[in-house]
Every structure is written in structure tokens, then in C-alpha cells.
Amino acid sequence: MAAAGVLVAVALSMTGCKKLLALKKKSADAGVAAATTTATPQDDADEALQEKLDEYIKCVNTLGSPIHQSRQRYLSFVPRSGPTGRETNADLYRLPVGATAKCTAGITRAKPTPPADPKLEGAGEEYAQAAAEIDKLMAEMDTYYELRLFRNDKWAKGKAMHPQLMAAWERFSKADKDLHDTLDGITKPLSQRVLARIEREDGKKFRYGRKKVLITARELIEASDPVGEDDDVDPNLYTASYTELEKALDELIAYGTLHKPELSGTDNPAFPLAASNYDQFVREAGDFKKAAKDYWRCLQDAPAKAKTPSGKIDLDKLGNCSGAPAWKTADKVVSEYNVFIRTSNAHQFP
Incomplete structure (x- = not known):
């Protein structure tokens, strides 16, 4: 990610983005009070859809930027081709403990809820799996770099793990884009319908x-x-x-x-x-x-x-x-x- 992934702290980047896609009627960011007219079938369908979307949205907005930021941080110390062994330091960020497990649990809960959407459900499963993979590697390598263990093994582990890190980040980047694109295809029309409903009910x-x-x-x-x-x-x-x-x-x-x-x-x-x-x-x-x-x-x-x-x-x-x-x-x-x-x-x- 271009802007958020440079030097923005994880908490700052995520707190604002947490409701970025949310349109749930009762959410703090919905801007939609109780309906003043009878809801249409489309309104009811939109509310059910949002219930399903919430878990996918939480994953994207909780994990996306910090994982991209970790990659950016790492590559500010280490060449894309891998450590040369001459580096005096390296660093990356790790996710909060349990963050990817919480995402996986949410995706699992959301999958069977209506309406069925194989594309969304598949993108969500791949996102959760890719996030869990890079999470494990980032945690392992954060310890390695934080304790400066590369001084003891002369960067042997750093060199060996670099291809795995880059491959896992690449997998996550693709999964992140796929889920974003899928959500965009759903939530952007949804947001316009919500806006139209507000206009219909309240002007x-x-x-x-x-x-x-x-x-x-x-x-x-x-x-x-x-x-x-x-x-x-x-x-x-x-x-x-x-x-x-x-x-x-x-x-x-x-x-x-x-x-x-x-x-x-x-x-x-x-x-x-x-x-x-x-x-x-x-x-x-x-x-x-x-x-x-x-x-x-x-x-x-x-x-x-x-x-x-x-x-x-x-x-x-x-x-x-x-x-x-x-x-x-x-x-x-x-x-x-x-x-x-x-x-x-x-x-x-x-």
C-alpha cells in the first residue's frame, strides 16, 4: 500500500480504517437512524448482506495495513534479493497475538450465513490463510531481528528465511487485493443504495x-x-x-x-x-x-x-x-x- 504502508503506526492506520467499508444500519459510522418508512425487500436484503460482510470487513481493516507496513519496514533494511550479510540491523513488525486467528474465526462464521457468495467466501478463506502464514513468519523473524541473533549465525537464518517471507508477503498481497476488489464490488453499490434509502426516508x-x-x-x-x-x-x-x-x-x-x-x-x-x-x-x-x-x-x-x-x-x-x-x-x-x-x-x- 502506497501511503499507509510507509511509516504510519499500525494502531493509527487501523483505527481510522476499521469502519472504512462498514454500512451496517446500527453501526457508529452508518449515519442511518431507524427507518421512518416501511423497509423494502431490497432494504431487508441489504441488511442481511451487511451482516455477512462485517466479518470480512473486520479482517481487511484489521490486518491489511500492518502486514503491508511490516513488508515496507523490512525492505527498508534488507534488499529485495535478500540480506547480503553486511547489514548492521533489520526489523519488521509483528501482528497482535491472536489477530489472524480472530479473522479466521470470523470468516468461518460468516461463510454459511446468507446470501451465499462463493467468490466472496473463497476470497475470504484465502485471505485468512495467507494472513496466518505471513503472521507466523513475521513473528518468528521479529524475534530473530529484535534479539539481533543474526550476529550469532552471521545472517544464516535471515538469508534462508528471506525467500519464504517474500513469497508469503506476495501471497498475502494478492489475497488482499482480491478480497478488496470483491468487497468493493459489493459494498460500493450497497453504499449507494443506503444513500438512496436515506434520501427516500429523510431527504x-x-x-x-x-x-x-x-x-x-x-x-x-x-x-x-x-x-x-x-x-x-x-x-x-x-x-x-x-x-x-x-x-x-x-x-x-x-x-x-x-x-x-x-x-x-x-x-x-x-x-x-x-x-x-x-x-x-x-x-x-x-x-x-x-x-x-x-x-x-x-x-x-x-x-x-x-x-x-x-x-x-x-x-x-x-x-x-x-x-x-x-x-x-x-x-x-x-x-x-x-x-x-x-x-x-x-x-x-x-
Whole structure:
């Protein structure tokens, strides 16, 4: 992963992304209160679908970035071809104990629940297996490097284990992309149906505006932080995603300027904090937008050496942006997104 996998701490990267795909009606990030009209069969089907998706979503958002970050960390010390034996240090990250087992258990629980989806279920099983494999290797090698045992065996184990590590990371990267792509194919249309349901039940008011901002923020963070081996950034996609976020946030703010007193009604589930929660949501969304715009400028000013034949941008070759390393600018987008999502989860206002 391009942006999140450089130097972002695991906890920071995951906390924000935990609800990245979640659309469950009763979740903190759903922005959907109890239905005010009779649910349609499609609404009921969507709720059942989300119940199934939740476990897959938890796996992706709990394990994906830390595993990619571990690989990035390792390769900052060790050449892709393997240790030369002249390295003075090496490091990688390990996952929290039990994280992959929890993912596997969740995938197992979700598989038999309706609706049946062989593609999703197969992608989930491979994801869990690939995560468990690399988890075991990372834990073993983290101990090796943390205790600096390479000094005792003159890098013998480091050299022997390198091909296994790289193969396991490659397997996980493919599984991660496959599951992301599968979930995207399901959750993106689902999110639009949820948005349409909000509009049908409540109109284009606060609930609608909040959900629209969350959807466009998700699209933007995905454009800034591609998943898989091809983690170069598409500047055109990023620009389009940024424009959509800006438009959605402007529309929410415009509505809020005229209707903010409506948030103070005692029938609002978030009363009496709804108005201040709205202010926090808008402020953090604005901070995320600012960081995203700084990164947009960085991409626009990319030197020729950073541009791939397909027109994408290789972050590793981007150099500096306004005097700072490009990865820091990319990292800022992810960190601000995470703060925004945490705020959204904890401070509902519709």
C-alpha cells in the first residue's frame, strides 16, 4: 500500500480504517437512524448482506495495513534479493497475538450465513490463510531481528528465511487485493443504495450529507492508498475523488449553515451534543480535505522520473513536496482520514 504502508503506526492506520467499508444500519459510522418508512425487500436484503460482510470487513481493516507496513519496514533494511550479510540491523513488525486467528474465526462464521457468495467466501478463506502464514513468519523473524541473533549465525537464518517471507508477503498481497476488489464490488453499490434509502426516508438533509461525505472520503483514501502490487497512484482518479469529496463537504456545510438549529431538537438521538458533534465532524473532514489537497499538489508537481508508462505516480520516486519527503505528505492524508473517521464514529449528529 502506497501511503499507509510507509511509516504510519499500525494502531493509527487501523483505527481510522476499521469502519472504512462498514454500512451496517446500527453501526457508529452508518449515519442511518431507524427507518421512518416501511423497509423494502431490497432494504431487508441489504441488511442481511451487511451482516455477512462485517466479518470480512473486520479482517481487511484489521490486518491489511500492518502486514503491508511490516513488508515496507523490512525492505527498508534488507534488499529485495535478500540480506547480503553486511547489514548492521533489520526489523519488521509483528501482528497482535491472536489477530489472524480472530479473522479466521470470523470468516468461518460468516461463510454459511446468507446470501451465499462463493467468490466472496473463497476470497475470504484465502485471505485468512495467507494472513496466518505471513503472521507466523513475521513473528518468528521479529524475534530473530529484535534479539539481533543474526550476529550469532552471521545472517544464516535471515538469508534462508528471506525467500519464504517474500513469497508469503506476495501471497498475502494478492489475497488482499482480491478480497478488496470483491468487497468493493459489493459494498460500493450497497453504499449507494443506503444513500438512496436515506434520501427516500429523510431527504437530502443531515443524514444524507453525512453519508455522502463518508462515501466520498472512502473513495479518496482508496485513490491515495492503492492496494496490491500495483500501488502506484493514479493522479486522475485521485483528482476526481478529491473533487467529489470537496463537493459533498461543501453541500453539507451549506445545508448546515441554514438548518443547524434542527440538530438541537430533543428528539434527536444525539441530543444535546448533536450540534457540537456536527461541528467536530465538519472540522475534521476539513482537515482531511486540506491534507488531501496538499497531496494533490504534490502529485500534480511530480517529476518525470516518478511517472510510470501508464501515467501513474511512483511514490518512492516522488522526492520532496514543499520541502518535505513525499511519503510524509501521503502519510498525512491517511492520518487525517483516521482522525476524521474516529470523530465520525464517536460523534454522531443526524
